[in-house]
Amino acid sequence: MSYNIAIASGKGGTGKTTVSVSLFQTLRKELGGDVVLVDCDVEEPNDALFFANAKLLHNNEIKQRIPIIHTDKCTFCRKCVEYCEFNAVVVMPSVEFAEVNASLCHSCGACLVACQFDAITETEQLIGQVNHYDTGLIEGKLTVGSAMQTMLVKELKKHIPANKLLVLLDAPPGTSCQVVETVSDADYVILVTEPTPFGLHDLKLMVQLLREIGKPFGVVVNKSGLGNEEVYQFLDDDGIDLLGNIPINKLFASNYAKGDLLNNIPLEIASVVNQFTHKIMLNLGL
Amino acid sequence: MSKTVITSSGNTLTSKFDKRFGRAEFFCLLDEATGQTSFIANEFKDANHGAGTKAAEFMVEQQVNKIISGDFGPKAKELLEKFDVQMVILQEELTIQAIVDRISKK
Numbered sequence: 001m002s003y004n005i006a007i008a009s010g011k012g013g014t015g016k017t018t019v020s021v022s023l024f025q026t027l028r029k030e031l032g033g034d035v036v037l038v039d040c041d042v043e044e045p046n047d048a049l050f051f052a053n054a055k056l057l058h059n060n061e062i063k064q065r066i067p068i069i070h071t072d073k074c075t076f077c078r079k080c081v082e083y084c085e086f087n088a089v090v091v092m093p094s095v096e097f098a099e100v101n102a103s104l105c106h107s108c109g110a111c112l113v114a115c116q117f118d119a120i121t122e123t124e125q126l127i128g129q130v131n132h133y134d135t136g137l138i139e140g141k142l143t144v145g146s147a148m149q150t151m152l153v154k155e156l157k158k159h160i161p162a163n164k165l166l167v168l169l170d171a172p173p174g175t176s177c178q179v180v181e182t183v184s185d186a187d188y189v190i191l192v193t194e195p196t197p198f199g200l201h202d203l204k205l206m207v208q209l210l211r212e213i214g215k216p217f218g219v220v221v222n223k224s225g226l227g228n229e230e231v232y233q234f235l236d237d238d239g240i241d242l243l244g245n246i247p248i249n250k251l252f253a254s255n256y257a258k259g260d261l262l263n264n265i266p267l268e269i270a271s272v273v274n275q276f277t278h279k280i281m282l283n284l285g286l
Numbered sequence: 287m288s289k290t291v292i293t294s295s296g297n298t299l300t301s302k303f304d305k306r307f308g309r310a311e312f313f314c315l316l317d318e319a320t321g322q323t324s325f326i327a328n329e330f331k332d333a334n335h336g337a338g339t340k341a342a343e344f345m346v347e348q349q350v351n352k353i354i355s356g357d358f359g360p361k362a363k364e365l366l367e368k369f370d371v372q373m374v375i376l377q378e379e380l381t382i383q384a385i386v387d388r389i390s391k392k
Contacts (some may be wrong), residue, residue: 088336101361
């Protein structure tokens with residue numbers, strides 16, 4: 001059984017990738033190949049950018065099953081329309097039109113069960129791929145134009161090797177379905193925020209979400225020194241664990257922009273990363 | 287006979303024009319020849335997914351020729367175009383009556 005730690009934020013650009021990649025690198029020194037980093041931000045995975053020498057070992061194509069309605073067999077009875085929870089099936093008897101809208105379809109197969117005239121068959125549509133790198137990084141990458149983020153995250157999680165001690169899941173920003181899917185089987189969640197009103201607003205949404213689904217979590221404040229003190233007040237009032245405080249640092253930011261996040265790490269930041277890494281390990285009893 | 291739909295926020299002629307298509311509260315059906323109007327509640331307005339698609343499907347089934355709304359989403363637009371339903375976009379704050387009057391003055 002592996003421990004799953006998800007890194008999420010609510011607001012985008014607070015430092016999920018910074019924390020995920022730094023945590024991964026720190027843990028790799030101790031655990032070696034027993035830790036994997038999974039980039040679940042399938043719309044724009046970027047963890048791989050920070051491992052310039054990483055080699056792609058192999059990839060899996062992830063496909064979605066899309067029903068096709070054959071109008072020569074269809075009686076336009078609309079039973080499939082009634083079965084579809086996602087309003088993806090359009091059937092208009094008056095003009096003898098029947099079609100499935102792929103961008104609304106969730107591939108549940110209910111319309112196939114509904115149809116008694118064998119008028120519906122399935123075809124496959126590529127929604128993305130799962131890339132496996134030699135550095136222990138796995139990433140999901142959504143096909144441009146596909147809206148099946150959550151389905152891809154679900155499939156991505158099936159490709160995580162089961163024999164690892166620790167799995168780090170770098171979540172997409174926001175609090176939508178794809179984020180819920182990412183954190184849903186995490187044993188612990190690290191929330192990354194920034195001390196700005198916007199950062200705090202979205203942190204609160206994420207805290208609400210995690211409390212609702214019953215996940216233990218702690219908070220890393222990134223870009224500390226920016227904005228105001230309100231986030232600390234909130235954490236204090238709500239009794240939320242402050243895991244670490246990464247100071248705002250221009251050199252660190254410019255290294256990140258160059259893809260050089262893991263080299264020349266300012267000492268003050270390296271020590272914070274070490275600190276929260278050990279705190280999390282302690283929290284998990286590892 | 288020309289059947290026109292105006293998206294409406296209520297079910298009377300004094301109601302405000304609703305600029306949403308798939309999530310409009312009501313559809314005002316107007317017979318341009320006779321000036322007769324009737325209102326139908328939009329049963330898809332709170333759908334989690336595909337409200338626009340369903341509303342477009344309804345329009346085609348009702349043999350509507352023209353729809354006046356604030357805008358149309360891509361999925362609804364594709365369907366309505368396929369069946370030659372004219373889409374008219376209005377961005378003004380108007381009552382349904384004002385729009386009906388404007389049409390009948392033509």
